[in-house]
Amino acid sequence: MRTARSKGIRERRVIVRHGLRSALTPVVTQFGIDLGQLIGGVVVIETVFSLPGLGKTAVTAINQQDLPVIIGIVLFASVAVVIANLLVDVAYAVLDPRVRLH
Known part of the structure; x- marks a missing residue:
């Protein structure tokens, strides 16, 4: 900056x-x-405040041992983190500019 x-x-x-x-x-x-x-955190918030959403669906699926829904939610969360x-x-x-994509 000085230069x-x-x-x-x-x-x-x-x-x-x-x-x-x-x-x-x-x-970033x-x-x-x-x-x-x-x-x-969405799992905790939706469970505590009884809000419908992905977190509440995950908790319900875990309680009912609904494996396809659990796999879908984990896959969605994983893809979201990878994309981020x-x-x-x-x-x-x-x-x-020192970082280059190959």
Whole structure:
């Protein structure tokens, strides 16, 4: 950032291009981690507040030992986490020029 400022680049561009892009990497990482926790937390929230949804369906399927529904819910949650991690990896490549997709 110091070099960019010394070249005479506007302050706004220095902050956005050099500072913000580097600072967003941990935010994007935390987003990927939070998505998995959100899917896990939906089971607790829907059970506690008696809300209909995927979490309540999962608890009901586990109590009734409904294996196809359990497998479907676990598969859906797994795919959601994998897609979120893929999006995080693509966001890394967009934000940080040192990261390259092969």
